[in-house]
Amino acid sequence: MPNPVAHYARSVAGFSRDARLFLLITVIYGSSMSLYWTDFNLYVESIGIGGSTLGWLLAVSQLAGVAVAVPASALSDRIGRRSVMIAGVALVAIALFAFLPGQLSLLFVGVAAMGAGGQIVGVVSIPYMAEHTSPDQRNEYFSMWQAIQFSTGFLATLVGGAAATLIAGQLGLTSRSAPYLLLLLGVATLGVLALASMFLLSRDRPVLTAEERDRRPGRFGLVIHDRRLFFKLLLPGFLTSLGAGQLIPFLNVFIENKFHLNLAQVNAFFAIASLGTAIAILAQPAVARRFGRIGSIVLVQGMSIPFLVVLGFSPVLWTVVVALTVRNSLMNAGSPIFDAFAMDRVRDDERATVAAGMTTLWSLGWVIAPMYYSTLQATLGFTAGYTVDFITIICLYTLSTSLLWIWFHRDDRVRTETPVVSPEHILEGPTAIESA
Numbered sequence: 509m510p511n512p513v514a515h516y517a518r519s520v521a522g523f524s525r526d527a528r529l530f531l532l533i534t535v536i537y538g539s540s541m542s543l544y545w546t547d548f549n550l551y552v553e554s555i556g557i558g559g560s561t562l563g564w565l566l567a568v569s570q571l572a573g574v575a576v577a578v579p580a581s582a583l584s585d586r587i588g589r590r591s592v593m594i595a596g597v598a599l600v601a602i603a604l605f606a607f608l609p610g611q612l613s614l615l616f617v618g619v620a621a622m623g624a625g626g627q628i629v630g631v632v633s634i635p636y637m638a639e640h641t642s643p644d645q646r647n648e649y650f651s652m653w654q655a656i657q658f659s660t661g662f663l664a665t666l667v668g669g670a671a672a673t674l675i676a677g678q679l680g681l682t683s684r685s686a687p688y689l690l691l692l693l694g695v696a697t698l699g700v701l702a703l704a705s706m707f708l709l710s711r712d713r714p715v716l717t718a719e720e721r722d723r724r725p726g727r728f729g730l731v732i733h734d735r736r737l738f739f740k741l742l743l744p745g746f747l748t749s750l751g752a753g754q755l756i757p758f759l760n761v762f763i764e765n766k767f768h769l770n771l772a773q774v775n776a777f778f779a780i781a782s783l784g785t786a787i788a789i790l791a792q793p794a795v796a797r798r799f800g801r802i803g804s805i806v807l808v809q810g811m812s813i814p815f816l817v818v819l820g821f822s823p824v825l826w827t828v829v830v831a832l833t834v835r836n837s838l839m840n841a842g843s844p845i846f847d848a849f850a851m852d853r854v855r856d857d858e859r860a861t862v863a864a865g866m867t868t869l870w871s872l873g874w875v876i877a878p879m880y881y882s883t884l885q886a887t888l889g890f891t892a893g894y895t896v897d898f899i900t901i902i903c904l905y906t907l908s909t910s911l912l913w914i915w916f917h918r919d920d921r922v923r924t925e926t927p928v929v930s931p932e933h934i935l936e937g938p939t940a941i942e943s944a
Contacts, residue, residue: 526710527640527649530633533705534656537597540698541626542661543668543691544604546778550760551688555610563882566757566874569619573627573871580628581635581864588712589636592628597706599625601699607692610685627867634863638851639712646851647793647801650844658786658840662779668694669775732861733854740915741850741862744908746869751904753877754897759832762894767825777829781836788837789844801849802916805842809909812838813902820898839905849916 523531549562584592599621606618641649672691681690732738764774788808795804815838818831847866854862880900884893 522642522645523649524640526712527637529708530637530640531653531656533702533709534653535660536698536705537600537629537702538657538660539664540600540604540695540702542657542664542782543695543698544622545757546661546665546760546775547669547688547691548607549757550764550774551607551685551692552615553761554685554688557612557615561612562758562761563878563885565615565619566753566878568616569623570753570871570874570878572620572623574868574875576624577627577631577864577868577871581631581860584632584635585860589632589639590706590709590712592632593636593709594703594706596625596628596632597699597703599628601625601696601703604692604696604699608689608696610689623871627871631864631867632860634847634851634866635859636712638848638859643852646848647796647845650848651789651793654840654844655786655789658782658789661782662786665775665782666779669772669779673770673772733858737853738862738865740911741853742865742869744911744915745846745866746873747904747908747911749870749873750877751901751908753874754881755901757874757878758881763828763832765890767828777832780829781833784833784837785840788841791841793845795841796845800917801845802912805846806909806913806917808838808841809905809912813905813909816898816902816905820894820901846912 552562580592603618603621603625606614606621637649637653668691672687675690676686760774763769763777799807812835815831815835818827819835822828822831850862851859881897884896888896
């Protein structure tokens with residue numbers, strides 16, 4: 509197997525200025541988003557808002573993302589990816605400050621802005637990265653990009669949780685919500701820094717040829733050449749999102765309540781999982797070169813399912829820590845590889861449409877799944893509700909992984925380094941597989 513360190517070194521040396529800068533921006537933006545996803549619903553519970561309201565907050569956030577994904581994709585084709593991403597990060601920053609007063613009405617406004625802003629950044633990032641990398645760089649770049657997200661998540665959650673707890677103690681703030689409030693203030697500051705850093709990217713307003721303008725449809729500016737392929741690329745991710753939407757947003761609540769952990773302990777728990785995931789993602793391109801991109805994704809996702817069983821049903825904390833770390837590492841390792849695979853399977857003018865479809869269906873799954881979760885919690889209670897949740901998730905992940913193998917394993921191996929349709933210039937949050 510080729511040395512993965514050598515492959516990354518060669519790839520990084522050839523990255524464009526904007527590609528390298530985008531990785532740096534990911535550090536700042538990824539830190540803010542990691543802290544938000546780890547601690548927001550704990551903050552909501554700490555101010556006395558819990559139960560099914562958490563599910564509805566998440567559903568509103570994801571529904572807002574569904575609403576903006578397609579327009580953002582089409583708009584980015586017309587005015588450039590950078591301008592649209594700036595608008596998305598601005599919405600995220602506004603949302604983070606809206607959370608601070610702790611009022612329910614502002615929380616709903618904030619999660620809607622967060623969902624819309626995060627979706628805009630997510631849907632535009634995938635074609636942006638494809639446009640600023642060459643085919644031989646793409647596997648490594650997409651993996652490095654997502655590994656950076658998880659690495660910054662490791663540091664941010666580990667340091668952020670401990671620092672917020674310490675500062676709250678030093679200031680004599682004894683309320684349960686105080687550490688979470690301080691943490692969200694720091695997250696909001698990171699959001700502003702991320703917004704400022706986006707302006708460092710070069711303008712990328714596209715210049716279309718007459719032929720490209722002529723073949724663009726009149727409605728939304730979206731392009732789909734092969735509907736069957738489009739469906740196959742999107743359905744596995746949608747099935748995974750139906751499972752992930754029941755698990756990922758509420759996993760911190762599950763861990764905190766089952767094992768009675770505090771803020772610093774919960775953040776340390778998820779920091780360990782983020783570090784393991786980052787390492788697995790960086791190793792995945794080497795696995796893809798050995799087994800093919802789809803083969804490597806099916807391999808790691810299939811291996812993750814037994815650890816999901818341990819995560820959901822083990823009564824021993826250390827086994828749950830190990831299971832979460834290994835499961836997250838394996839399940840997320842294939843995400844950037846599939847994003848790169850999907851971008852290579854379609855034409856240049858389809859990439860934004862496919863990215864919008866992937867993120868829209870992912871968000872739609874996260875609209876449906878929290879409602880299902882909330883219903884289970886309301887009718888079955890904590891333990892029985894999570895039992896049914898985990899069984900449902902296992903079934904959905906198994907089906908999604910099976911479909912990837914059935915549909916794509918035959919034409920996967922020869923396309924690990926070269927595009928299949930567009931051999932000229934090759935210009936994925938959740939991603940199509942999973943974002944934990």
